[in-house]
Amino acid sequence: MDAEQLREYGHKMVDFIADYYKTIENFPVLSQVEPGYLRNLLPDSAPNQPDSFQHVLDGEVAQLILEFIRLHIQAKILPGVTHWQSPNYFAYYPSNSSVAGFVGEMLSAGLNIVGFSWIASPAATELEMIVLDWLAKMLKLPEDFLSAGQGGGVIQGTASEAVLVVLLAARDKVLRRVGKDALEKLVVYASDQTHSSLQKACQIAGIHPENCRLLKATSSTNYALSPEFLSETISQDLTIGLIPFFLCATVGTTSSTAVDPLLSLGKIAKSNGMWFHVDAAYAGSACVCPEFRHYMDGVEEADSFNMNAHKWFLTNFDCSALWVKDRSALVQALSTNPEYLKNKKMADSKPAKTWFLMYSGKLAKLVASQANMVVDYKDWQVPLGRRFRSLKLWMVLRLYGLENLQCYIRNHIKLAKHFENLIAQDPRFEVVTPRIFSLVCFRLLPVRDNESHGNKLNHQLLDAVNSTGSTFISHTVLSGKYILRFAVGAPLTEEKHVNAAWKVLQDKATSLLAESL
Numbered sequence: 001m002d003a004e005q006l007r008e009y010g011h012k013m014v015d016f017i018a019d020y021y022k023t024i025e026n027f028p029v030l031s032q033v034e035p036g037y038l039r040n041l042l043p044d045s046a047p048n049q050p051d052s053f054q055h056v057l058d059g060e061v062a063q064l065i066l067e068f069i070r071l072h073i074q075a076k077i078l079p080g081v082t083h084w085q086s087p088n089y090f091a092y093y094p095s096n097s098s099v100a101g102f103v104g105e106m107l108s109a110g111l112n113i114v115g116f117s118w119i120a121s122p123a124a125t126e127l128e129m130i131v132l133d134w135l136a137k138m139l140k141l142p143e144d145f146l147s148a149g150q151g152g153g154v155i156q157g158t159a160s161e162a163v164l165v166v167l168l169a170a171r172d173k174v175l176r177r178v179g180k181d182a183l184e185k186l187v188v189y190a191s192d193q194t195h196s197s198l199q200k201a202c203q204i205a206g207i208h209p210e211n212c213r214l215l216k217a218t219s220s221t222n223y224a225l226s227p228e229f230l231s232e233t234i235s236q237d238l239t240i241g242l243i244p245f246f247l248c249a250t251v252g253t254t255s256s257t258a259v260d261p262l263l264s265l266g267k268i269a270k271s272n273g274m275w276f277h278v279d280a281a282y283a284g285s286a287c288v289c290p291e292f293r294h295y296m297d298g299v300e301e302a303d304s305f306n307m308n309a310h311k312w313f314l315t316n317f318d319c320s321a322l323w324v325k326d327r328s329a330l331v332q333a334l335s336t337n338p339e340y341l342k343n344k345k346m347a348d349s350k351p352a353k354t355w356f357l358m359y360s361g362k363l364a365k366l367v368a369s370q371a372n373m374v375v376d377y378k379d380w381q382v383p384l385g386r387r388f389r390s391l392k393l394w395m396v397l398r399l400y401g402l403e404n405l406q407c408y409i410r411n412h413i414k415l416a417k418h419f420e421n422l423i424a425q426d427p428r429f430e431v432v433t434p435r436i437f438s439l440v441c442f443r444l445l446p447v448r449d450n451e452s453h454g455n456k457l458n459h460q461l462l463d464a465v466n467s468t469g470s471t472f473i474s475h476t477v478l479s480g481k482y483i484l485r486f487a488v489g490a491p492l493t494e495e496k497h498v499n500a501a502w503k504v505l506q507d508k509a510t511s512l513l514a515e516s517l
């Protein structure tokens with residue numbers, strides 16, 4: 001790493017990224033390339049020599065990076081990019097970027113540490129603990145989730161990893177109680193609106209495929225899991241000798257932002273000795289606002305809680321915050337202690353305090369991991385290595401502060417309400433489920449009540465809108481109906497972008513309806 005080269009490349013690359021944000025609306029928000037487009041543009045194998053090695057030898061580093069940006073990034077990569085940071089991006093859920101998140105990510109890349117244990121970079125572990133305590137307090141999580149007690153927070157890459165690690169912790173906890181041969185009797189419960197990452201976690205954890213109960217949620221509960229249905233199903237499973245052990249509830253489902261009733265579900269989980277996980281990957285961010293916090297009521301019953309700061313909280317991907325009440329459950333399921341990671345050897349019999357007294361300075365620090373005096377985050381996750389992700393979250397919390405973050409969320413929700421009002425004024429459309437946060441689920445009404453034609457029509461509308469490149473929305477299916485999803489949450493989105501997207505939707509609807517007459 002040549003410091004001067006870094007300075008020049010870094011400045012040029014930051015200039016390029018800043019220009020990209022300035023001109024982001026000039027790109028088609030959804031990439032319009034065909035599959036395999038890049039194969040035709042790049043050689044079959046990597047070059048033996050750098051492209052313009054002579055430039056480096058001549059000290060023309062700036063020239064080299066500029067050429068690289070022009071010849072490769074602008075010409076070959078950008079056409080194949082779907083612009084998640086575009087203000088015209090309304091698909092799936094947002095994945096926010098911000099100046100604070102960006103420079104935090106930059107610093108993390110610059111330091112490039114691998115903080116698997118405390119000693120591998122004490123600042124990385126300690127900042128992560130502190131920042132997750134801060135965020136837990138912002139969300140008014142119960143104190144049991146804070147690091148001062150038996151619990152604590154950890155940054156996972158994604159919500160999928162979060163649900164996997166807590167499922168593994170719960171599985172091993174119950175197997176220690178009932179015996180490890182009972183694996184095939186273990187049952188997991190959730191609604192059929194739960195993110196597919198739970199199903200993937202069950203596959204990885206060896207849960208029998210038939211024992212992953214995805215209970216049907218209907219429009220009668222606005223697609224929330226019914227506690228009565230859950231209780232009945234658990235009772236039936238118990239009578240045939242199965243072992244209920246894990247319940248996953250969601251605050252803000254992916255399809256329609258349904259909110260499961262945490263309090264009643266949590267009580268059912270508790271009375272059956274089950275682990276209760278709450279997935280608030282998207283909507284957790286909104287719960288830092290007092291007026292939305294009630295959607296998390298009942299979280300006191302949970303064993304674990306997850307929200308993605310990388311979705312709607314201005315923290316660049318990836319940053320998924322997970323809290324547990326009992327960190328030892330995670331550690332028991334996931335820890336290994338190979339020789340090559342051990343710190344200073346010490347006799348097991350001596351209490352940690354004695355060792356601290358015996359060793360001073362550096363050595364005292366070296367024994368800390370083994371004396372269980374510190375957190376070793378390698379034991380809270382699947383991989384060993386881990387990035388310094390807390391830097392970007394810390395910078396977001398410090399540089400924006402709670403009040404600005406609340407305003408940010410409220411503004412998106414206001415824009416989503418505005419979109420909802422626009423739909424209400426056009427009798428050809430309907431809002432399908434009540435809007436709770438910043439997602440609006442809507443559709444073009446079927447002509448002459450023909451539902452199957454309605455599904456085709458909305459599919460065509462989605463394709464027509466997205467192929468313009470001027471806006472990007474996505475879809476889901478609820479109770480057999482093809483639904484369009486309009487998720488407001490990109491940092492640069494303003495009312496004019498919402499209006500422009502609505503205009504495209506209306507125009508395309510007019511053409512499609514004329515064709516279908």
Ligand code: PLP
Pocket residue numbers: 093157158159160161195197250252253254279280281282308320
């Ligand atoms: N849970 C919910 C409610 C989600 O909406 C999503 C993604 O949108 C996930 C989990 C999975 O997120 P990740 O990509 O972080 O694994």
